Amino acid sequence: MPDSNLLHSTTDVLGLRKQLLLKKQELNALLEITQSINLDTTEDALYKIFQFTLLGQLNIRRIVVYLKEENQWQCMVSFGYQLADFRKLALPEVIIDNCTEVPCPIAAYQLGPQWQQLETIIPVVQKGAVLAYVLIGNVQEDYANEEATSFLQTLSNILIGAIENRRLNRQRVAAAAMRKEIEIAQEVQNMLFPRKLPNDAHVAVHASYVPHTAIGGDYYDVVNIDQDKFMFCVADVSGKGVPASLLMSNFQAGLRTLLRQHVDLATIVHELNHLLFRNSGGEKFITVFFGIYDRTTRHLQYVNAGHNDPILLTDSGPVQYLKTGTVMLGIMEELPMLDVGETEIPPHSLLLNYTDGLTEVFNTNGDEYGEEGLIALMRRNRYLPLAGLHKEMLREIEAFNVNKTQFSDDITILSCRFK
Structure with a gap:
């Protein structure tokens, strides 16, 4: 008869190794995202890096990202095997109205068949407002717990925050250019x-x-x-x-x-x-x-x-x-x-x-x-x-x-x- 203490000890070691491996994967994912942000990567490239980081480091094989642009929800990422093209699908009102703070299971809402290949909705909340939704599916079993979902929410917040900062900076640059254009036009008009x-x-x-x-x-x-x-x-x-x-x-x-x-x-x-x-x-x-x-x-x-x-x-x-x-x-x-x-x-x-x-x-x-x-x-x-x-x-x-x-x-x- 095998020693039960030894079996428990082996199981604990394997569990600890798994946890360490997941933490290493999370750390690598965090490093990839932050390095990309620090390199002043474009918004489109950041979405790609986020997509492949979730796939490569965390083995999340279906990813959809909706972002709020000028009060309109737009799908910015739609990736995964046999996944519908969500760029052509509007974000359901039931998600917008009900999933506003913490991650929500897709199964909680009666959505169409395209949505059944996804499992979790992660709202990205900043200053009390939802800026984006990250929807994931086909997640490996070891990475389907509350702690993992919380990390994904943090990672998504970092990404969307960086994209929002880039957008605000772009708007500031455009506004400054417009102000300069207006100043020149005013000078021209006054000279007339x-x-x-x-x-x-x-x-x-x-x-x-x-x-x-x-x-x-x-x-x-x-x-x-x-x-x-x-x-x-x-x-x-x-x-x-x-x-x-x-x-x-x-x-x-x-x-x-x-x-x-x-x-x-x-x-x-x-x-x-x-x-x-x-x-x-x-x-x-x-x-x-x-x-x-x-x-x-x-x-x-x-x-x-x-x-x-x-x-x-x-x-x-x-x-x-x-x-x-x-x-x-x-x-x-x-x-x-x-x-x-x-x-x-x-x-x-x-x-x-x-x-x-x-x-x-x-x-x-x-x-x-x-x-x-x-x-x-x-x-x-x-x-x-x-x-x-x-x-x-x-x-x-x-x-x-x-x-x-x-x-x-x-x-x-x-x-x-x-x-």
């Missing part, structure tokens, strides 16, 4: 606006600009053509941000070049339309009002290209709206029609050019401030200095606006007082 506006014995010009976002889509310009004539314009490009700023920069460069060539207003409009269409392929457009004023003759030539009608207020007579022109620029290669408007400007007239952010303001009842509100304000304050008139306009629409200082669009005001 004229540094000095006319104020002489014949005319005074004043401009105000309130961007809706960090980089707006409005533009205004005033350019001396000769000692008697100057050109002024107010424009609004479709879209916002960097693309709008770059398109405006291109528009201004084209306009300044054409003015140096002393071409007529109709040619300027046609050529700018060609330029915008070539650069944006008809996907972006600009509404713009151009005016060329002659101080000696008091004659104004203008083209309204789909823009808000400038308002001309004289000492007597009705309000005039400068409508003549064409469609917005950049939407088609050839303008279907173009008329150049002409009018004489009486002494003491006030001309208001603006973008739609000034009138498209709503109160708590849903009423629009609109053109009528603007004209009423101009009549009440028409002899104010232009800077004061602009200040009063912005004050009134802010008081009218349901969102107060938060306007829904850029606001540009360019007014001319003809003496």
Whole structure:
């Protein structure tokens, strides 16, 4: 008869060796993962290393990993013999709702046949929120206890934490790049606006600009053509941000070049339309009002290209709206029609050019401030200095606006007082 004490001793030694072997395997798995993290490995490579570490070191032969990306659960790893492609399967709501803290057996949930080849769901929890789920199956019998599952949870936390840190770092780098891009675009946009506006014995010009976002889509310009004539314009490009700023920069460069060539207003409009269409392929457009004023003759030539009608207020007579022109620029290669408007400007007239952010303001009842509100304000304050008139306009629409200082669009005001 064999000695029972000897048998027990042998069994204990074998059990201890098994435990030591498992601990060695766990240590190797931990080292592989941490070394990969320290080497600044890519996210995709980390998933691969995690997959093969569980397979090679811990002999876990089926692995599925779901990660929460922008509030959507996505399968990042689906590996194992005869395992369904979980990248095509949504994570069941019953898992999301119920397995939120500790590992859960798959058998606890009545899932489809694809899920039966997996055995355990390991939630990866950080700061009380589940960031990922690691699902495992076909685990060797010696590695199917609570202690082993706890280690897998720790290992998964290390992996997902590293991936989350990489993602946050990537977002920080992207945000820094975007901030720099915005700074450059703001500098470009500020350079587009004229540094000095006319104020002489014949005319005074004043401009105000309130961007809706960090980089707006409005533009205004005033350019001396000769000692008697100057050109002024107010424009609004479709879209916002960097693309709008770059398109405006291109528009201004084209306009300044054409003015140096002393071409007529109709040619300027046609050529700018060609330029915008070539650069944006008809996907972006600009509404713009151009005016060329002659101080000696008091004659104004203008083209309204789909823009808000400038308002001309004289000492007597009705309000005039400068409508003549064409469609917005950049939407088609050839303008279907173009008329150049002409009018004489009486002494003491006030001309208001603006973008739609000034009138498209709503109160708590849903009423629009609109053109009528603007004209009423101009009549009440028409002899104010232009800077004061602009200040009063912005004050009134802010008081009218349901969102107060938060306007829904850029606001540009360019007014001319003809003496």
